[in-house]
Amino acid sequence: MTNTNATFGLPRGMRDIEPLEMARKLWVEETITKSIRGFGFSFVEPSPLENMETLVAKSGEGVRNEIYGFKDKADREIGLRFDLTVGLARMVAGKMDWAKPIKLAAISNMWRYDEPQFGRYRCFYQWDVEVFGVAGVEADAEVISAGVGALESLGLKEFEVRINSRELVEGLLEEAGVSADKTSSAMRAIDKLAKVGKAKVLSELKAAGVSEKAGSKVLELCGTRGNLKDTVKLVKVKGSNGKNEKIASGTAKLEKLAELLGAYGCLDRCVLDLSVVRGIDYYTGIVYEIYDTASPELGAIAGGGRFDGLVKVFNGGDVPATGIAGGIERLMLSLEKAKAYPRILEAAEVVVVPVNEKMYNEALKIAAKIREAGISCDIDLLKRNLSKQVSGAAKKGARFAFIVGERELKEKKVNVRNLETGKEELKGLDEAVKYVKGN
Amino acid sequence: MTNTNATFGLPRGMRDIEPLEMARKLWVEETITKSIRGFGFSFVEPSPLENMETLVAKSGEGVRNEIYGFKDKADREIGLRFDLTVGLARMVAGKMDWAKPIKLAAISNMWRYDEPQFGRYRCFYQWDVEVFGVAGVEADAEVISAGVGALESLGLKEFEVRINSRELVEGLLEEAGVSADKTSSAMRAIDKLAKVGKAKVLSELKAAGVSEKAGSKVLELCGTRGNLKDTVKLVKVKGSNGKNEKIASGTAKLEKLAELLGAYGCLDRCVLDLSVVRGIDYYTGIVYEIYDTASPELGAIAGGGRFDGLVKVFNGGDVPATGIAGGIERLMLSLEKAKAYPRILEAAEVVVVPVNEKMYNEALKIAAKIREAGISCDIDLLKRNLSKQVSGAAKKGARFAFIVGERELKEKKVNVRNLETGKEELKGLDEAVKYVKGN
Numbered sequence: 001m002t003n004t005n006a007t008f009g010l011p012r013g014m015r016d017i018e019p020l021e022m023a024r025k026l027w028v029e030e031t032i033t034k035s036i037r038g039f040g041f042s043f044v045e046p047s048p049l050e051n052m053e054t055l056v057a058k059s060g061e062g063v064r065n066e067i068y069g070f071k072d073k074a075d076r077e078i079g080l081r082f083d084l085t086v087g088l089a090r091m092v093a094g095k096m097d098w099a100k101p102i103k104l105a106a107i108s109n110m111w112r113y114d115e116p117q118f119g120r121y122r123c124f125y126q127w128d129v130e131v132f133g134v135a136g137v138e139a140d141a142e143v144i145s146a147g148v149g150a151l152e153s154l155g156l157k158e159f160e161v162r163i164n165s166r167e168l169v170e171g172l173l174e175e176a177g178v179s180a181d182k183t184s185s186a187m188r189a190i191d192k193l194a195k196v197g198k199a200k201v202l203s204e205l206k207a208a209g210v211s212e213k214a215g216s217k218v219l220e221l222c223g224t225r226g227n228l229k230d231t232v233k234l235v236k237v238k239g240s241n242g243k244n245e246k247i248a249s250g251t252a253k254l255e256k257l258a259e260l261l262g263a264y265g266c267l268d269r270c271v272l273d274l275s276v277v278r279g280i281d282y283y284t285g286i287v288y289e290i291y292d293t294a295s296p297e298l299g300a301i302a303g304g305g306r307f308d309g310l311v312k313v314f315n316g317g318d319v320p321a322t323g324i325a326g327g328i329e330r331l332m333l334s335l336e337k338a339k340a341y342p343r344i345l346e347a348a349e350v351v352v353v354p355v356n357e358k359m360y361n362e363a364l365k366i367a368a369k370i371r372e373a374g375i376s377c378d379i380d381l382l383k384r385n386l387s388k389q390v391s392g393a394a395k396k397g398a399r400f401a402f403i404v405g406e407r408e409l410k411e412k413k414v415n416v417r418n419l420e421t422g423k424e425e426l427k428g429l430d431e432a433v434k435y436v437k438g439n
Numbered sequence: 440m441t442n443t444n445a446t447f448g449l450p451r452g453m454r455d456i457e458p459l460e461m462a463r464k465l466w467v468e469e470t471i472t473k474s475i476r477g478f479g480f481s482f483v484e485p486s487p488l489e490n491m492e493t494l495v496a497k498s499g500e501g502v503r504n505e506i507y508g509f510k511d512k513a514d515r516e517i518g519l520r521f522d523l524t525v526g527l528a529r530m531v532a533g534k535m536d537w538a539k540p541i542k543l544a545a546i547s548n549m550w551r552y553d554e555p556q557f558g559r560y561r562c563f564y565q566w567d568v569e570v571f572g573v574a575g576v577e578a579d580a581e582v583i584s585a586g587v588g589a590l591e592s593l594g595l596k597e598f599e600v601r602i603n604s605r606e607l608v609e610g611l612l613e614e615a616g617v618s619a620d621k622t623s624s625a626m627r628a629i630d631k632l633a634k635v636g637k638a639k640v641l642s643e644l645k646a647a648g649v650s651e652k653a654g655s656k657v658l659e660l661c662g663t664r665g666n667l668k669d670t671v672k673l674v675k676v677k678g679s680n681g682k683n684e685k686i687a688s689g690t691a692k693l694e695k696l697a698e699l700l701g702a703y704g705c706l707d708r709c710v711l712d713l714s715v716v717r718g719i720d721y722y723t724g725i726v727y728e729i730y731d732t733a734s735p736e737l738g739a740i741a742g743g744g745r746f747d748g749l750v751k752v753f754n755g756g757d758v759p760a761t762g763i764a765g766g767i768e769r770l771m772l773s774l775e776k777a778k779a780y781p782r783i784l785e786a787a788e789v790v791v792v793p794v795n796e797k798m799y800n801e802a803l804k805i806a807a808k809i810r811e812a813g814i815s816c817d818i819d820l821l822k823r824n825l826s827k828q829v830s831g832a833a834k835k836g837a838r839f840a841f842i843v844g845e846r847e848l849k850e851k852k853v854n855v856r857n858l859e860t861g862k863e864e865l866k867g868l869d870e871a872v873k874y875v876k877g878n
Binding site for chain 1: 447448449450451453454455456457458461462464465469472476477478479480481482483484485486487488489490492493496507508509510511512513515517526529530532533538539540542543548552562570572573575577578581588698699701702703704753754784785786787790799800801803804807810813814815816817818819820821822831834835
């Protein structure tokens with residue numbers, strides 16, 4: 001993918017997106033856009049550049065070091081956005097006159113200045129769906145369903161939504177004997193469980209001042225995982241049987257959420273997973289991550305949660321919010337592994353092939369008619385010989401060659417060659433167009 | 440459009456794209472993409488960041504000062520791209536094994552660090568169509584036709600393509616007595632004609648060492664304008680009657696181009712305009728600009744030409760190239776003035792309205808079915824009263840409310856209110872969906 005030309009290479013971590021990948025990416029984005037619009041979300045594009053103070057306001061240390069920042073020509077500290085959520089929240093904070101609920105969506109690129117790895121670049125894409133102005137779990141259910149709907153619309157079948165509540169986890173930590181001032185560090189430790197394993201998390205909890213006994217209990221709790229509805233009940237009983245306020249409130253919301261997700265028709269995909277706490281500091285309340293269960297090694301293909309405090313950070317008043325986002329590149333890996341891509345053309349479906357130079361202009365006229373009928377159509381601009389025209393088009397993925405010679409022209413026909421089967425047949429243009437559409 | 444929040448404002452020249460504009464922009468981009476694909480172009484996305492040396496290699500001074508450049512954290516000189524052509528040419532230069540002709544297209548954002556003006560931002564969007572590897576005018580005809588096709592697909596009716604040949608202009612300058620070393624400055628002066636007027640161009644020509652007599656003759660020539668086919672003939676005769684090589688070659692290519700554009704079906708839109716020479720230094724040969732003839736004050740809505748030397752600059756060997764690009768924002772102004780936009784929904788088409796909280800989950804189930812039928816559908820996540828739900832949805836542009844009460848539910852019907860006419864009717868869900876699709 002990278003440009004190997006030494007003199008005019010690309011900046012570190014950058015890449016070009018080439019035809020096949022781009023065709024797939026456009027299909028993914030078009031499909032997701034249509035699905036998300038189905039839920040009544042309005043697409044927007046927040047500014048790709050932000051003042052550094054906006055980006056660091058509530059993102060937390062982990063992200064701060066990865067911001068692709070620079071000084072502009074006027075010596076101002078600027079950064080390329082690292083996600084869409086911050087920009088959307090900052091945008092809403094500046095539009096307090098907009099009627100709520102505000103349902104926004106975006107698909108665009110973002111940037112992280114970290115060490116490039118195989119398949120991981122400094123500029124990448126995400127889809128993002130957010131509801132502003134709704135404190136109730138109705139909004140969480142809506143964004144989770146919109147996320148599930150988007151993935152289903154792509155033909156992805158094997159995936160699950162792992163849901164949790166930071167409020168519930170806080171309550172459980174309390175009950176396990178972790179003092180309030182250590183909750184934050186404990187959460188950060190838990191967030192790493194899948195990546196670093198139990199032993200490492202235990203030692204990190206210990207370093208944060210959590211006793212070994214409490215730490216073990218926390219880890220045991222984090223192992224709790226099962227279908228959303230039943231497991232919430234179980235945790236409620238096991239937790240403190242209703243005596244801890246945070247546990248009571250957290251589980252009540254999760255129960256309500258399960259009921260709503262049932263009405264949306266996506267409860268079957270949802271599990272409670274107490275180890276899901278999300279790494280970015282702006283999250284509060286309910287959080288969730290979506291995993292491809294056929295390719296769990298990819299990590300979360302989407303994730304999100306409540307960020308009730310973020311709009312206020314940008315001087316926008318008290319606007320509760322919840323949202324979900326997913327990486328396009330990772331999703332595309334998932335779709336490839338699942339063989340979920342439909343037939344996607346990199347170039348034209350039909351090539352019009354003049355048998356000699358004299359036929360070129362006539363072939364152009366035929367090409368124009370084919371395009372009018374809604375079929376993509378190429379012609380060899382180098383005017384090479386017939387066999388080179390056909391083989392060149394086949395390499396680019398064309399499915400049919402419409403060969404135009406003097407005899408065909410006189411009969412107002414084209415010689416249709418199916419490039420997959422090699423079969424050739426003389427057809428009138430209307431008939432040929434129908435044939436392409438039907439095959 | 441700009442964020443008025445002082446503390447968390449946007450960097451200078453930046454903006455958010457809000458729902459209505461974004462909905463229109465997405466429609467424009469989807470429509471153009473489909474049209475350009477019809478010609479067999481493959482979409483790609485060149486890297487948004489380039490090393491500064493790539494950007495300045497052949498762009499010329501005018502552009503150089505406007506590059507949005509900065510030093511990255513490793514102190515490297517980096518720039519955000521100022522167009523798509525440079526990135527595409529650099530990309531092709533790194534892919535000399537790709538079979539030619541290479542037909543690439545892109546729609547994306549780009550950056551200029553200049554003084555922001557009303558409606559003009561430091562980050563903006565363009566569509567771009569390029570053919571690499573074809574020296575003949577067949578490629579110029581193809582990209583011009585693809586550009587015309589894209590604009591026509593949007594419903595734009597009144598526009599014309601102003602075509603010229605830098606080779607021809609060079610020949611005419613020779614004949615007017617302008618020496619070869621002054622050709623470049625003379626071209627730059629001519630390029631400003633529409634903006635600064637005759638007197639200013641004359642004085643600029645004089646300052647460049649062009650005699651007053653020659654200057655006047657040049658300006659007279661630049662006034663030449665008329666339908667492509669006839670005017671080329673006229674210029675050939677008036678120019679030197681075939682004795683000047685550049686004039687002979689330039690007009691021969693334009694005549695061939697006119698013939699091809701006729702076959703593509705877009706010759707009627709094409710005029711020869713000797714004042715069109717394009718400002719960027721990488722252009723050679725045939726150049727063109729498209730103007731909205733109903734709103735000429737907008738300036739060119741698209742432009743392009745040959746840039747046969749650019750791939751070689753990036754160490755890519757001799758790859759002739761030609762391409763056309765147009766600004767999305769300016770095009771959107773053009774479409775608005777022409778009232779060319781179809782009905783574009785900012786949010787959902789239908790809102791499902793539960794008459795009370797008890798009906799909410801049932802309404803969710805109905806909403807899911809409506810979406811399955813391919814209709815976008817919203818529900819009030821704040822669970823407000825019926826009249827607020829309906830008025831809120833109407834404000835967002837919903838066209839129909841499907842009201843769900845206990846009686847309707849029992850009868851397996853919804854009360855369909857047409858929000859434009861106010862008419863209400865009880866319908867089964869399938870019937871209601873058909874009604875929406877038919878209206």
